[in-house]
Amino acid sequence: MAVLDLRRKLAVLADAAKYDASCASSGTSKRDSIGGKGVGSTEGMGICHAYTPDGRCVSLLKILLTNFCIYDCVYCINRASSNVQRARFSVDEVVELTLNFYKRNYIEGLFLSSGIIRSGDYTMEQLVLVAKKLREEHDFRGYIHLKLIPEADPRLVEEAGLYADRLSANIELPRDEALKRLAPQKDVGVIKQAMGRVRLKVEAARPAKKDRAKPPKFAPAGQSTQLIIGADGASDTEIVDRSASLYAGYGLRRVYYSAFSPIPDSSSALPLSKPPLMREHRLYQADWLMRFYGFSSAEIGDAANDGMLDLAIDPKLAWALNSRAQFPVDVNTGAREMLLRVPGLGVKSVNRILQVRRWRTLRLEDIGRLCRGIHKVRPFITALDWTPGGLTDAADLRARMTPSVQPVQLSLF
Amino acid sequence: MRVATLANETDFDGWRAGARALRQAGVQPGEAVFRVGRSASGLFDDGPLPPPPDAGFHTPRAFVDLAQAVILHRSEDRFDLLYRLLWRLKAEPDLLRVVTDVDVADALERAKNVSRASHKMKAFVRFRRIEAADGERWVAWFEPAHRVLERTAPFFARRFPTMLWSILTPDGSAVWDGETLTFGPPATRDMAPSEDEVEEFWKTYYASTFNPARLKLKTMQGEMPKRYWNNLPEAALIRELTAQSSARTETMVAAPASAPNLRLAKTLSRIGRDHAFDEGFVPSTLEELGQAVQACRRCPLWRDATQGVCGAGAKQAPLMIVGEQPGDQEDLAGRPFVGPAGQVLDEALVEAGIDREDAFVTNAVKHFKHEPRGKRRIHRTPLVSEVSACRWWLDAERRLVRPKVIVTLGATAALGVLNRKITVTQARGAVLTQPDGARVVANVHPAYLLRLPDEAARIAERRRFVEDLKLVRALL
């Protein structure tokens, strides 16, 4: 086989890694390189160093160590039976590339994953080796996200947690039966067990009391996973329930949703169509409602039709339109939990309302200054100078609140 | 008109001194003028200098923080806005909390823009490496949206303390010599290097990580506004990547599914796993049983649980202790009774004089039944149908361990073992002999002890729990 030059390898192994939606570099412990021998810092908020025309953020150098794989997951471009070009980085090549990119301020760190070569243990070992070199030989203090190989020895996972900020194992398919069919070598039980072990480790590393000696750090940015949308026939409510169960079970920081995207050299077992981007967007919104707005997965299910979220309007609005008896909410007296359910009011807006109303009685125009658009909020609130009257219960409210045309893609040039 | 003069565009101390003096002199917001640059006449164009500000003059800390951000905004009227706020604070000390106020909202918006500009600077500065006589240097040319150089440069010092770098901007320059950060005069683009060999790699990465099937230009432009494109090497690719995207997507969608690679397909058949659950299978050892339970689909509880948790303990234990089902911790760890209820049980066993080594500990139901609630999982009692389905596994464990005595903890455990419902509080203490010769004693579940709200009741119930275990010891 011809030896590929480094740039060609980078092209192959970045292309192979791009179907993983995770890019976050946030939520880890705060640190810098003052007094250190190398470079790198993390300051809580993640940084997106670039955006590609697909609107996704480029924060980490997201690559595979290799795209050779002995597994044959039908939805994956790297599956064993695919005819895609193969490449493999050496451990040192990844270390050098990461440092070279980091020093030029292109990235926040590394997100390293890999196809399964030889065995789960061997593959995990290689991933850990990269992280270990970066941390120990180069005193690199930037962000590292390592993919967990669920089948690998728990001791390797433990070691990975010492060097990495975040670990992730992807569930990929919302339906377990589909995983079995489409990824025959994978076992959802093994993946969940690996996530369970990570949760126990993360919790054990949390200092119990101030006066106790600090336990060694373990993946301070926690763990995440990804679900592919539109490859296995799972409905939105199934997906949302799945997420709720994953958040509760494994203390995940994030569940990523990735619209199934056509891949080159694809298998006949999968739908070949453009990725359902709007559906993905609505699922992220629903996920947000569960994590920050106090919605349960059942409530989100209530606002769905036949298990599918409304594509024309967001899930919060859909819920409110179905639950009109609970509106309008008085912005001057309403409880925080109810204000959070008003369409168009975000967490920040609600916090500001609660702050200001201690000093002033709010009018409609005040609310207008606190949110993105008063049009959406108006039917669901009362203020000092405003009551929606029959608007809240108007039969055509849904039609009035639905954006008439999808915004046209902005022209660039 | 009264005029206060500032040393430069971001001279906060100068603005503060001027504003204090003006306010002290009673100069109304509309009458005060702030001007940047040297002025021969000093602080005021006309009128005598006012007396120094009195000591009682106090501006809230929040205002100082806000003003320090707003002053970096490129708008001309920022000094006036800040002076107006300062003026109003006298009569309205809580003004800054009223974020709906027009002036406050305006100032907050500008502070937000400044903070965004600083954040974008952290993101979009691109260093280029040059070889100098005494080693390598890193230089960046950058055009910030607002005057955030001094505010943002310390970030780079924390991140790259071992590199010698400078950031050149039209507002000024920042230089890090490995120990200290210094600020110098404005610079021009031609003072920075025009290329770096690693940029080609970076562009390769940028182009490869882009998924043409997901074009979302508006999102991209919202986050990476065009004003920054000039200084981003990768931005040169945007036009081409965008133009090709729909053609690339259509090719992928239209391409017929390809024939699988045969050489690799062969490897696969060797490693294929079979997880199917076979109804006719009878485990002959506890290890086999522990593996087989992972494939069990006799009831729906496997779906949301992490794993099936089988019993643990001595293989030929004379005593089998049966609980209800694994809890949150047991589900994650894969072992029974490791959570809080397990601790209660362990302590009680010690008190009753029972060696845990003599016991085999298991549950009536092998998967954790629960409901997600935010970041926690709330325990749910299994249904009779689930207990019945799972009895298959419990019976298998009983066949393999052959205990003399079985203690059931709680109603579900009793149902699992006896195959009928009993009232634990009535049945406890009685010894029931089973067809296989095992003697069964019912007890409450240790989690019940943990849930009792009343301290006295908890102590009494715990004592009873231990007493009942002592009775068990006598049977062994």
Ligand code: SF4
């Ligand atoms: S294990 Fe499956 S998903 Fe992962 S690289 Fe291999 S084929 Fe792709």
Ligand code: SF4
């Ligand atoms: S709870 Fe028992 S019966 Fe139900 S799936 Fe799990 S092992 Fe099978």
